Amino acid sequence: MGEFDLISRYFHRPARRSPLGVGDDCALLAPAPGQQLAVSSDMLVEGRHFLSTVDPARLGHKALAVNLSDLAACGARPLAFTLALSLPSANEAWLAGFSRGLLALADEHACELVGGDTTRGPLNICITVFGEVPAGRALLRSGARAGDDLWVSGTLGDARLALEGFRGTLALDGDVFAAARQRMETPTPRVALGQALRGIASSAIDISDGLLGDLRHVLQASGVGATLETARALPLLAAGPAACGEDWALTCVLAGGDDYELAFTAPSSARAEVEAAGAASATPVTRIGRIEAEPGLRLLDGQGRALQRGFAGFDHFT
Incomplete structure (x- = not known):
């Protein structure tokens, strides 16, 4: 062939929409x-x-x-x-x-x-x-403002959990591994949610290299900082901490990568609108922190104490 x-x-x-499609030198x-x-x-x-x-x-x-x-x-x-x-x-x-x-x-x-x-x-x-x-209504990374809530869609860490299962780092239950593998191999792009958040969210980014790594791009572009409550984020691992232990669960959720969920910010006054956008697009949304004027990203544990562990997002060249 x-x-x-x-x-x-x-x-x-x-082609049904463009004047020219496959077969010409360019699509218009x-x-x-x-x-x-x-x-x-x-x-x-x-x-x-x-x-x-x-x-x-x-x-x-x-x-x-x-x-x-x-x-x-x-x-x-x-x-x-x-x-x-x-x-x-x-x-x-x-x-x-x-x-x-x-x-x-x-x-x-x-x-x-x-x-x-x-x-x-x-x-x-x-x-x-x-x-x-x-025109003028695209969600950008540069719109987060102090006082905004920090939200994420769906579940996080499933792809990293599957990867560690493939590597043999974690011994996972068969059903847990199969579900995590499906999330790794067939992610759900949150297209409907993104459109529903226009005019509500102040900034957004898709989570491809890990929540913390991608969130830092938003903070840098917006010139702000954030506090993230890990107790709110930890349950976002679909299998739950029991599948791999709390330390690994945190690593998967905060620095896993390959999730292709959305992290976004919105004014605290828009919480009902964010939840309505999630419901309208059949997408779970979870509030996990807040945007602050002080630069940097701060992690708090379940007791409100600063978490001292470091987490690195994915980088192809490091």
Whole structure:
């Protein structure tokens, strides 16, 4: 099977929204009047972002989900995406599964595949996603203000728990491992929540490198600090501390990475609106701290005492 047969069989779809789609040298995207384009790229590399044993359908889902999560963090509606795919070989069974998972999630969010590239090489997946958001209403990292509440969506730490299970660092119950693995391999992009938070949240970021590491980006961009109550955050591990012990549970929740949930801030007067946005998007939201004028990030234990442990977020080069 040649390159163009591969594209035609597994990735060609007629475009419904853009004037030009797959088959031309460029896709032409025109946001609706009064909208801005939101654009993000992410790369997944075998051995770095996913294991060679991952089910290809789950990998296809995750490849697009991590990009949709970036749109969610800006409050944007998905429009289209491009796919650049490096493959060791044209394995038809793998391609069938990968494209099935990828395109199922694309259909769920009405996000069209409008171009890309394929080549032979180490397995590497790069997606660029395009969305639209009303002009001037995008959620940014720079809007957090002293007095705001700090919130997160969904559960945290599941992917890190699964990773430690794969590594053999933690001996996990079979059901716990299976559930954590599913969260690691098929994250849920919080697109509906991101849009529901427009005009309510003051800042937002998606949690890809660990809650603390990503939260620091918000604090730096906004010129503020924060206090995080670990007793509120600890129950966010779906399996609970009993699955791995409190120390590991804290590590997973605060510095795990690969969660693709949203961390966001909002004025304390908007608590009811935040909870309504969560309910409207069928997404659990949890208040875990507050934004303060004093720079830095402070962690408090269940008794309100400063937590002395250090937690490092994920960094590809450290």
